Amino acid sequence: MSIAIVVLIAVLFTSGTYLVLQGSLTRIILGVGMLANGVNVLILGISSRPGEAPIVGRDGEFSDPVPQALVLTAIVIGFGVVAFLLALAWRGWTIDGNDLVEADDEDRRVTAEKIDRDDAVFKGDWL
Amino acid sequence: MNLALALPIVAPLVGAAISMMIRHLMIQRIISFVAITTSFVSSLVIITTVVSDDDIVVSRLGGWPSQIAITLVADRLAAVMLLVSISVVGVVLVYSIGQQASDEHSPAYHPVYLVLAAGLAQAFLAGDLFNLFVAFELLLVSSYVLLTLEGTDKQIRSGVTYVVLNVLESTILLLGIGLVFAATGTINMAELPERLAALPDGVQMGLNMVLLVAFGIKSAVFPLYFWLPDSYPTAPSSMTAVFAGLLTKVGVYSIIRTETLLIPGGQSTLLLTVAGFTMIIGVLGAISHYNMKRILSFHTVSQIGYIILGVGIGTQLGFTATIFYLMLYIPVKTALFLIEGIIERETGSSAFDEIDGLAKRSGFLALLFLIPALSLAGLPPFSGFLAKLAVIRAGFEQDQYIIITVAIIGSFLTLVSMTKIWIGLFWGEVRPIPSDDRIGVMRHHKVMSAASIGLVGATLVLAGFAGPLYDFSFDAARQLLDSSLYINAVRGS
Numbered sequence: 001m002s003i004a005i006v007v008l009i010a011v012l013f014t015s016g017t018y019l020v021l022q023g024s025l026t027r028i029i030l031g032v033g034m035l036a037n038g039v040n041v042l043i044l045g046i047s048s049r050p051g052e053a054p055i056v057g058r059d060g061e062f063s064d065p066v067p068q069a070l071v072l073t074a075i076v077i078g079f080g081v082v083a084f085l086l087a088l089a090w091r092g093w094t095i096d097g098n099d100l101v102e103a104d105d106e107d108r109r110v111t112a113e114k115i116d117r118d119d120a121v122f123k124g125d126w127l
Numbered sequence: 128m129n130l131a132l133a134l135p136i137v138a139p140l141v142g143a144a145i146s147m148m149i150r151h152l153m154i155q156r157i158i159s160f161v162a163i164t165t166s167f168v169s170s171l172v173i174i175t176t177v178v179s180d181d182d183i184v185v186s187r188l189g190g191w192p193s194q195i196a197i198t199l200v201a202d203r204l205a206a207v208m209l210l211v212s213i214s215v216v217g218v219v220l221v222y223s224i225g226q227q228a229s230d231e232h233s234p235a236y237h238p239v240y241l242v243l244a245a246g247l248a249q250a251f252l253a254g255d256l257f258n259l260f261v262a263f264e265l266l267l268v269s270s271y272v273l274l275t276l277e278g279t280d281k282q283i284r285s286g287v288t289y290v291v292l293n294v295l296e297s298t299i300l301l302l303g304i305g306l307v308f309a310a311t312g313t314i315n316m317a318e319l320p321e322r323l324a325a326l327p328d329g330v331q332m333g334l335n336m337v338l339l340v341a342f343g344i345k346s347a348v349f350p351l352y353f354w355l356p357d358s359y360p361t362a363p364s365s366m367t368a369v370f371a372g373l374l375t376k377v378g379v380y381s382i383i384r385t386e387t388l389l390i391p392g393g394q395s396t397l398l399l400t401v402a403g404f405t406m407i408i409g410v411l412g413a414i415s416h417y418n419m420k421r422i423l424s425f426h427t428v429s430q431i432g433y434i435i436l437g438v439g440i441g442t443q444l445g446f447t448a449t450i451f452y453l454m455l456y457i458p459v460k461t462a463l464f465l466i467e468g469i470i471e472r473e474t475g476s477s478a479f480d481e482i483d484g485l486a487k488r489s490g491f492l493a494l495l496f497l498i499p500a501l502s503l504a505g506l507p508p509f510s511g512f513l514a515k516l517a518v519i520r521a522g523f524e525q526d527q528y529i530i531i532t533v534a535i536i537g538s539f540l541t542l543v544s545m546t547k548i549w550i551g552l553f554w555g556e557v558r559p560i561p562s563d564d565r566i567g568v569m570r571h572h573k574v575m576s577a578a579s580i581g582l583v584g585a586t587l588v589l590a591g592f593a594g595p596l597y598d599f600s601f602d603a604a605r606q607l608l609d610s611s612l613y614i615n616a617v618r619g620s
Contacts, residue, residue, distance in 0.1 A: 039301045046309035077264045092283045
């Protein structure tokens with residue numbers, strides 16, 4: 001496992017965790033996707049002999065098919081779950097007009113203010 | 128035997144596929160009924176084989192040798208969990224057909240429910256970790272859909288909490304499985320014990336912790352339980368019944384497998400501490416609420432503590448208590464939620480400040496509630512008392528007096544919270560209910576009542592047969608603690 005893969009996994013986990021802790025459902029979904037992909041890259045990284053196919057070829061060299069199978073299944077499951085979460089987010093949007101996740105009214109107010117502030121900073125209005 | 132092991136998984140899946148193509152409600156109901164009955168009959172076949180031959184039944188899918196095959200394994204624990212789960216799924220199916228609001232709402236209800244049943248069967252029969260993971264995902268994604276099917280505002284909001292937390296749990300579980308594979312090179316549960324034992328202690332501990340956290344989130348133990356009381360009360364009552372009665376138990380089952388087969392450890396102070404806190408904090412949460420559904424959700428958390436207590440004690444008596452408790456407790460919990468559903472259907476709410484005097488309006492409902500409520504609180508002669516007695520006995524054998532005191536206090540407080548429901552909902556003067564101003568005798572929907580009576584009757588029957596059931600649990604625990612039985616059965620030697 002090269003150091004690049006390890007750093008990649010770390011970055012994916014970090015940003016995924018940070019995003020999942022946000023208040024906006026869209027960001028949470030992105031975070032969930034990143035975490036899932038982080039784990040997938042981890043499983044891929046632990047498999048042996050990169051660069052080979054998981055098929056016994058003419059020279060008898062092959063890479064381990066089990067982690068590849070695990071990752072494939074995990075990718076598909078993750079894709080399905082993200083699709084469902086997006087549908088939930090859209091439904092929440094049509095009901096509420098926003099995609100905030102907090103159950104508490106006070107929490108919602110604080111999160112909405114934060115999002116407005118973030119938007120203002122992005123547009124350059126607020127220094 | 129291969130067929131009998133595969134049917135509980137395949138039959139509901141095939142039924143789900145057919146059900147999704149046909150949108151006619153009556154046909155969907157028939158398909159569901161047929162599929163669940165097939166599963167039920169196969170699980171009966173499995174458990175009779177397991178008990179009469181005193182053997183672990185194994186099926187290697189595809190006929191590959193055991194080290195690389197995907198195996199379905201049924202020992203006593205798996206067989207009994209499978210039987211209890213399929214029965215509860217069947218009863219709740221009848222109940223929700225009676226409730227009509229659930230399955231008339233969307234043609235997706237029956238297919239997704241069948242996928243849930245398939246996932247349950249697969250989780251208990253899985254012979255390797257990744258099959259277990261896939262089963263978890265089947266279960267979880269079906270539960271996401273069923274939780275939010277009606278699409279109301281409350282459901283979406285708490286549905287999101289539920290979904291995100293369980294996706295996190297899946298990610299951690301996948302991480303754990305990936306790490307186990309990296310450390311040992313296999314995910315087959317029969318090959319793992321030897322290879323895991325060969326690893327350094329720190330690595331074993333780390334893997335154990337990752338898996339325990341993942342399964343702990345699923346089982347809603349302290350401190351990983353916060354999602355449960357938040358999301359369960361907003362689902363339709365029949366769904367909450369299935370989730371509380373079965374989904375958390377799959378997590379407990381996985382914890383039992385991890386602690387006995389994969390990384391056996393005997394008595395575990397960590398699990399004992401976790402169990403103690405879960406018991407107390409769950410029931411304290413229950414006492415502080417004024418809504419029956421929320422109280423019952425907190426109870427779910429608290430009762431998990433008792434089950435984990437048996438696992439933490441780690442002796443044969445401890446695991447006997449765990450298995451015995453699981454068998455007796457699942458019907459009780461489900462029955463309570465179904466009764467809550469009846470109350471909600473007739474009166475529109477289950478909050479204490481909106482309803483009063485139900486006992487005067489329906490003596491039948493009061494009695495129906497009283498039996499499982501007292502059972503949950505642990506009063507004799509009901510099944511809950513016997514289950515708690517088994518746990519306490521296991522604790523006394525190991526001189527675990529602190530945790531036993533905690534368990535008894537928790538039981539006491541459970542009784543307090545049940546009394547609270549009783550006084551809040553059933554006692555007092557009749558108040559006009561919110562949905563219409565009826566104060567006359569309640570009319571009950573026949574099918575829903577029949578399903579609930581069936582479950583409550585089952586708890587009484589189980590209490591009556593407690594002796595043989597305890598012996599069965601004792602043998603199951605012996606089988607669990609001797610992992611060589613499992614390994615040899617799978618390897619076919």
